[in-house]
Amino acid sequence: MNHGGGRLTLADYAESARRRLEPGVWDFVAGGAGDERTLAANSAAFDRVRLRPRMLSGVAEPALGTRVLGRAWAAPLGVAPMAYHTLLHPDGEVATAAAAGAAGVPFVVSTFAGRTFDDIAAATASPLWLQVYCFRDRGVTRGLVERAAQAGFEALVLTVDAPRLGRRLRDVRNGFRLPPGIEPANLPGTGFSSPGEHARTAFDPALDWTVVEWLRSISPLPVLIKGVLTASDTRRAIRAGADGVVVSNHGGRQLDGAPATLEVLPEIAAEVSGRCAVLLDGGVRRGGDVLAALALGADAVLLGRPVLHGLAVAGRDGVADVLGIVNEELADAMALSGCPAVADAGPPLVVPAGDGRPAAAVRPRPAVSEGLAKEDLHSSVSDPVLDTMNFLNEITHRYPDAISFAPGRPYDGFFDPEQLFAHIRRYMDHLAASGHSPAQVRDALFQYGPTSGQIRELVAKSLRLDENIDVPAESVVVTVGCQEAMLLALRALVAGPDDALLVSSPCYVGITGAARLLDVEPTAVEEGPDGFRCADLETALRAERGRGRRPRAFYVIPDHSNPSGATMGLEERHELLKLAAREDFLILEDSPYRLVSPGRQLPTLKSLDRERRVIQLGSFAKSLFPGARVGYAVADQLVTDRAGNTSLLADELTRIKSMVTVNTSALSQAVVGGMLLAGEGGAAEHNTDTARHYGEAMRATIRELDAALPEAERAALGVRWNRPSGGFFLTVTVPFPADNAALARSAEEFGVIWTPMSYFYPQGGGERTLRLSVSYLTHADIHEGTARLARFIRVAARH
Ligand SMILES: Cc1cc2nc3c(=O)[nH]c(=O)nc-3n(C[C@H](O)[C@H](O)[C@H](O)COP(=O)(O)O)c2cc1C
Structure with a gap:
């Protein structure tokens, strides 16, 4: 891009603006509260983070687009709410909106906008949000919200860090007053010339969290809370029904001494854990800063003062250039750090300055005696x-x-506690009848058992009867629910960061959760309206290969999927097996709902599998009962070591299981074994x-x-x-x-x-x-x- 007047960075724009503006106006924009410690801390926090480069990542064109509150943004970037853009340029917010619209990014319009909502809305097709200050006179706030809604604004951003304005000493020293004609275009009344004075008389200083409820009661628009800096306030915001939080200290203009926003971001992102949107503002001055914030948990950032600098220098074009510079720098940073898309930015991307370790945060850690920092724990706990x-x-x-x-959950009406005893008894009788001495029967219930499971023969038989799956008992591992089977299979198959797991999406959370425990980031293959399509999987496989990764396994629930309810057709099943052979990957088939569904079911992938491509991850939770926590993996694949010795994959899963759960509860296996025996050897009998x-x-x-x-x-x-x-x-x-x-x-x-x-x-x-x-x-x-x-x-x- 050809940037205006040789200005290549946001710092260049700040310098040009400083030269151009009256000192009092410059100070009003640039200044912070008190000694400006928080103001300085915001950008210093970014200086303390380093981005970790990744080589030969194949990221040619990083994808900057993202979605926030269900709306597409062209970049993870928006314009922060700031009062009186008309102070910087006569076009004011209209120019800013036009530039934001051209860049495809949203603009949060201040309560103290100098131009009317309608004029601003006419200038952009990108999302407009209204920043709300709550006045003593709630009627004023309500009117503001209603006018913004009429103009098509899409969300409300309630600023909660300003029950009164901070002591901005530069303005006090300068005796700063708004010049005549600079007024809030969307508020009734007069007396705005001293922003601090006006806030003191008009803002409601006694607000508490019920204001969120009130705001939600007067408007259906989503509400974000701006000014959250702690996990506990984040919790309150979510409890109050917030759709998002903006981690902000008002650009250092409110409580001097408050922490830098980047410092507290990990704590807040961990608390949010995906429950609402997380935005951050304060000190973002380069594209690399945006990437650092994304890596530490923000969904997007808001840009404050630099937008006003652009506006002061060249109106709409200046703002457009400022946004363009940040976007270009962000694309550079993503490409050089091997980050293909906004959603891929995570903690491993950053490291604190002066430390070679991947950073979970730049915050000083408490001593263990003071409790543990969540970001010192494995990232899955914050996932x-x-x-x-x-x-x-x-x-x-x-x-x-x-x-x-x-x-x-299964329907309770089918469970009878008394039956448990009969099932155990039946299993014990079965052991005795097959030659176990009384001491061996006792051990089978009371002792540690074989890691691979003591009922694998019965499970193999039930698979033959119920599902036409003919595998030797040695290829079955009895697990603690299907969840353990998933964990074992993933642990065995994914050998390193270049092994890819693909999942049909939407996807059962058990497999994504297990993957994250193992630092595996699953690649989603989106289902179509009628469920999974092989063609989409093929495209995703190629893309993985293109990124230098080895597609290892594809997870799917072919029958009555959780969560979509979709069922894969017979032809698609055959095609998937052929694709697995052609592209050389394994299929993880999970099918817990077949036996509890009415009518004839299509054949399982495993029963159609002639090349040992399918690992079946089985569950008795729905077909018998979930309290048993008994599942299984069928893994009949051959494994050969360097010396040419072979084993079954099931043996390797057993090896891993010996260090996870040692063995599946003997008592639970006895009950499940007894139930299978009662059903003539299958689970289907129980399920008519x-x-x-x-x-x-x-x-x-x-x-x-x-x-x-x-x-x-x-x-x-x-x-x-x-x-x-x-x-x-x-x-x-x-x-x-x-x-x-x-x-x-x-x-x-x-x-x-x-x-x-x-x-x-x-x-x-x-x-x-x-x-x-x-x-x-x-x-x-x-x-x-x-x-x-x-x-x-x-x-x-x-x-
Ligand atoms: C001149 C100016 C006016 C501001 N006016 C408002 C406002 O009306 N409402 C609000 O919530 N925040 C306001 N802010 C704070 C910004 O929304 C934002 O939190 C901050 O500027 C972000 O930091 P940055 O300037 O370092 O990017 C203002 C900030 C500045 C610099």
Whole structure:
């Protein structure tokens, strides 16, 4: 890009602006509160972070685009709210909006904008958000919000760090007054010439967190809280229903001595854990600073003073150039550090200055005696995936009377505690009948058992009977639930950072969570409207190879998938097996819902597998009972060492399992073994009633939804759902963001709970879809729950 007047950096723009502006105006923009320690700390924090270069990463054109609150931004960058752009240029906010619009980035318009909302909105097609100061007279604030909404603004940013304005000593010394004609164009009244004085009389100094609720009650727009600097305030903001937080100290203009925003970002990002958007402002002066903030947990940053510098120097063009410089620098930084896309930026990308180690944070660590710093723990504990269910649990707990379509639990009605004893007895009799002495039977229940499992023969037999999968018992490892099977398979298969795991997306969180525990970042292969497509997997495989990575395995739930409910067709199954052979990868097949679904099921991938391409990850949680925590892996692949000795992959999984859970509970295996024996050796026998029950629950849910939101109405609203023939889940697409805020509202006001589908997309997506689980509810609950859901959808769709 040809930058204006030889200005190549934001520092060049600051210098030009300083020369051009009256000293009093320059000080008003540049200054901070008190001794300006926080102001200085903001940029110093960026100076203390180094970016780690990555060589030969193949990142030619880094993708700067991102999504925030469901809207596409051309770059992870927006304009921070700042009062009176008209002080810097007569076009004021209109020029800024035009430049932001041209760059495809959002603009947060201050309560004290010098131009009207309508004029600003006419200048840009990019998102506009309103920054809100709450006045003593709530009517003034309400009027402001309503006018912004009418002008098409998309979100509210409530500034919470300014119940009064900070002591800005430069302004005090200069006796700074706004020049005549510089006024807030969207506020009634007069007396604005001294910003500090005006704030003292007009701002409500006694605000507490109920203001968020109030704001939400007067406007349907998403609300972000600006000025959050601690984990505890972040928690409060989320509890109050915030859709996002802006980590900000007001550019050092409020509490002098407050920490730099970058310093506290990791703490806040860890607290948020994906529950809402995280933005940061303060001291961002280069593209590399943007990347550092992304790496430490921000979804995007806001740029403050440099925008005003651009405006002062050359109006709209100046702002455009400032944004362009940052974007170019960001693209350079991403390419040179091997970061292909915004979502790929994470802690390993940065390191504190003077330290060779990857940094989780630049914050000084407390001594262990003072407690542990979360960022000193493995990154998985701060991973949103591992936290997704917390919000759901919290909501379920908070609204116990709500009908919940969230849990994928089996229906309780089929469980009889007394039966457990009969199953154990049957298993003991089976051991005795097959030649075990009384002492051996006792040991089988009381002692450590074989790591690979003592019921692998029974499991192998059940696979033959139920699923036509014919494998020797030696290829079965009995695991602690299917979750352990996933962990073992991933640990064995992914040998290093260049081995790629691909997952069908939306994806069961168990596999993404297990992957993250092992520092494996799964690559999402997006399902189409009718489920998984081989062609998309093939493209993703090629892309991985292009990045120098070896596609190792592809995880998929072919039948009645969790969460989408989709089922892979027979042809697609054959094609997937052929693709695996051609492209040389393994398939991780997870199929927990087959036996509990009505009607004939398509053959499993494993039963069609002639080349030992499929590792089946099995579960008895749905077909017998989840409390047993018994699952299995079928891994009949041959493994050859350098000396030419061979083993089965199952043996290697067993080796790993010996250091994870040693063996699966002998008692649980006894119960499951006894159940399989009762079912003539298979689990299908136990499931004729359950499959009918779940099938009816699914049909009832679809029927009730059809009745509650008739076809014409849902077409008008833009609502639709899929119609799985089995499994526990279906998905509903809605015309509004189905996020945590919507869920909270649905639970509180309409008494119905569901799961946001965005939880299940490892690389973003599903923002307007929700998942319903039908397994756990009675028909009466389904009837009432769908009626409540329809009411919620109707109301939410209207806003
Ligand atoms: C001149 C000026 C005016 C500002 N006005 C507002 C405002 O009206 N509302 C608000 O929330 N923040 C306001 N801020 C703070 C910015 O939104 C932002 O937090 C800060 O400027 C970011 O830091 P940076 O300037 O170092 O990029 C203002 C900042 C400046 C420099």
